[in-house]
Amino acid sequence: MCECPQEELGNLQKYPPRKAEKYRAWVNESDAKNLHNDGVKPVTNALWTLKDVVPNELIRSDILHTMILGNLQHLMEWIKGFLEFHNRLPAFDNSWSSLPYYSGNYVPHKSYRLLSQVSGKEMRSILMVILSVFNAALHRKTDTQRPTASQEQEFKRAISCVLYLTDFALLSRYRSHTDSTIGYMREYLQEFHRTKDVFLRYQATKATKGRADLVSKELTERNKSRNVEANANGSTAAQKARAAVEDRYERAYLVNQVLVEDSHFNFPKIHLIMHWADQISRYGSLLQYSTEVCETSHKALKDAYRRSNHVDRIPQIIQGYSRSHSFAAKELDMAAWATEDPAIQQRLGDVVRPKRKETRLIVPAGTKIYVTLEGKGAVQVVYDLVHVAEEFMIPELGDHIVQFFACNICQAANDTESDAERILLHATVQAYNSLEIPVPDQDVDENNAYKLQHVRATRGNMWRGKEARRDAVWVHIESMRLRPTSVTGCLRGYHRLVTGFLNTLFTLRGSNGELYKLAHVTLLEWAGNPTPNGPEGMSEVKEFLHGGGQTVVWLCAIEGVAHLVPWEPERNWIVNNRGDYHVWNEMNDE
Numbered sequence: 089m090c091e092c093p094q095e096e097l098g099n100l101q102k103y104p105p106r107k108a109e110k111y112r113a114w115v116n117e118s119d120a121k122n123l124h125n126d127g128v129k130p131v132t133n134a135l136w137t138l139k140d141v142v143p144n145e146l147i148r149s150d151i152l153h154t155m156i157l158g159n160l161q162h163l164m165e166w167i168k169g170f171l172e173f174h175n176r177l178p179a180f181d182n183s184w185s186s187l188p189y190y191s192g193n194y195v196p197h198k199s200y201r202l203l204s205q206v207s208g209k210e211m212r213s214i215l216m217v218i219l220s221v222f223n224a225a226l227h228r229k230t231d232t233q234r235p236t237a238s239q240e241q242e243f244k245r246a247i248s249c250v251l252y253l254t255d256f257a258l259l260s261r262y263r264s265h266t267d268s269t270i271g272y273m274r275e276y277l278q279e280f281h282r283t284k285d286v287f288l289r290y291q292a293t294k295a296t297k298g299r300a301d302l303v304s305k306e307l308t309e310r311n312k313s314r315n316v317e318a319n320a321n322g323s324t325a326a327q328k329a330r331a332a333v334e335d336r337y338e339r340a341y342l343v344n345q346v347l348v349e350d351s352h353f354n355f356p357k358i359h360l361i362m363h364w365a366d367q368i369s370r371y372g373s374l375l376q377y378s379t380e381v382c383e384t385s386h387k388a389l390k391d392a393y394r395r396s397n398h399v400d401r402i403p404q405i406i407q408g409y410s411r412s413h414s415f416a417a418k419e420l421d422m423a424a425w426a427t428e429d430p431a432i433q434q435r436l437g438d439v440v441r442p443k444r445k446e447t448r449l450i451v452p453a454g455t456k457i458y459v460t461l462e463g464k465g466a467v468q469v470v471y472d473l474v475h476v477a478e479e480f481m482i483p484e485l486g487d488h489i490v491q492f493f494a495c496n497i498c499q500a501a502n503d504t505e506s507d508a509e510r511i512l513l514h515a516t517v518q519a520y521n522s523l524e525i526p527v528p529d530q531d532v533d534e535n536n537a538y539k540l541q542h543v544r545a546t547r548g549n550m551w552r553g554k555e556a557r558r559d560a561v562w563v564h565i566e567s568m569r570l571r572p573t574s575v576t577g578c579l580r581g582y583h584r585l586v587t588g589f590l591n592t593l594f595t596l597r598g599s600n601g602e603l604y605k606l607a608h609v610t611l612l613e614w615a616g617n618p619t620p621n622g623p624e625g626m627s628e629v630k631e632f633l634h635g636g637g638q639t640v641v642w643l644c645a646i647e648g649v650a651h652l653v654p655w656e657p658e659r660n661w662i663v664n665n666r667g668d669y670h671v672w673n674e675m676n677d678e
């Protein structure tokens with residue numbers, strides 16, 4: 089697109105656009121030297137002859153191959169190298185493998201270092217979590233060595249670099265842009281280029297790594313012979329120790345020198361994204377040119393290949409693909425007939441597959457939306473509150489329910505606490521496994537579109553053969569009076585929302601005949617940012633001491649899935665605000 093020479097591809101510098109007339113003249117004059125210098129092949133390009141066509145204006149970048157499967161793939165390699173060098177791979181793997189499940193999100197099955205062939209879909213999900221997991225790995229204290237001062241500096245730089253590249257990538261996937269989003273893209277890219285050198289040594293080629301190994305080996309040999317000499321001269325233990333420390337620094341310095349010297353970022357994909365901000369302001373969102381759409385149509389063919397015997401595959405793929413295609417078309421026909429005529433619907437009942445439940449909800453403007461309880465658990469029994477606590481395996485649940493009723497129902501009605509106990513005396517309790525929450529969907533253009541999130545609390549029971557679920561959620565605390573020990577006043581940055589774990593979901597019919605929809609949660613305390621005033625813009629949350637934070641809340645106070653990334657095991661989490669725009673916007677909306 090522009091005249092940027094190969095050895096400058098990794099630098100953020102603007103070059104004039106390529107000029108077709110110039111190349112056409114050179115080709116006519118057979119000026120091979122000039123063509124070669126400008127990196128143009130000595131052949132006539134058909135586009136040069138078309139009237140009013142500017143060939144370099146025709147090129148549109150493809151997000152999928154340039155960013156998702158290009159630069160982000162590189163970033164993953166750099167991160168791997170960085171973690172390995174700083175001995176943080178185990179910490180990273182630990183956070184990575186214990187990422188909590190959230191609906192609509194990717195949960196990695198493989199350890200990060202085993203991910204080699206990543207699909208576009210997987211990479212898009214990795215993009216959402218990579219910054220927080222990297223952050224957690226570098227800040228973790230459990231089972232890791234304390235970083236030195238110079239390491240801390242490098243960690244900070246590396247986090248910034250990952251932050252700027254991933255935020256740039258997230259912005260580039262926006263469906264619509266404003267001047268400020270395009271401005272952010274320019275700024276983030278600039279910052280990425282300013283910080284990228286922290287990963288330079290991990291960009292080294294095999295040959296360079298080989299040279300670095302050689303340097304290291306030579307040093308070992310030299311040190312060995314010198315040590316023999318020192319022993320002969322009768323050096324003291326202190327002298328030897330000092331020499332060993334010096335050797336270590338020298339080796340680190342020299343090896344780094346070799347790795348950095350021959351490495352560079354001059355590959356085309358890193359240059360291409362430099363044109364994105366301009367391209368968006370001239371031609372609109374990049375998504376419309378993305379090959380992601382076309383690539384999904386390969387899926388049916390790939391499935392057909394997998395079903396073939398892999399030997400005589402081509403006719404089998406064609407046959408298999410055509411068969412499933414025509415069956416799908418017939419099915420759609422039948423579904424259409426069935427909606428028109430109830431009699432047909434009855435006869436086709438067994439044939440027409442029931443539609444899968446919609447994961448998206450679009451309602452008219454101004455319509456109120458509700459959360460929905462799903463998955464009844466246990467049989468409906470008349471409990472007293474002690475039995476409730478036993479059944480749900482939360483010893484203090486009974487007390488918490490009484491407290492909640494006293495503060496939020498009886499006091500509001502100028503009632504006394506004894507009335508809370510009266511309402512609860514013969515209450516009926518029904519447990520549920522999951523909650524469907526509509527959250528604003530920013531991936532579609534329509535207003536009033538919601539994504540349906542499912543959060544689960546399985547009360548210690550297994551969930552689909554895997555461990556019990558106790559999902560992390562956002563809780564809107566403004567509308568309730570909670571136990572003072574369970575909430576630490578206003579949390580900076582989140583005036584309305586706190587994070588917590590969902591312990592159980594239930595409805596309770598009081599002796600007064602009213603039905604109350606409630607949840608029991610363990611709220612988490614906001615504990616600051618991983619690096620004070622750091623660039624991450626991410627918050628740390630931790631568990632309250634001595635079981636504080638446990639409380640009953642209104643069901644409607646639960647606002648959706650909170651994306652928490654484990655940091656210190658079972659104690660601290662990082663709030664991943666890249667997980668969904670809803671949270672990101674809510675937090676920055678002050």
Ligand SMILES: [Zn+2]
Nearest residue numbers: 089090091092
């Ligand atoms: Zn260019």
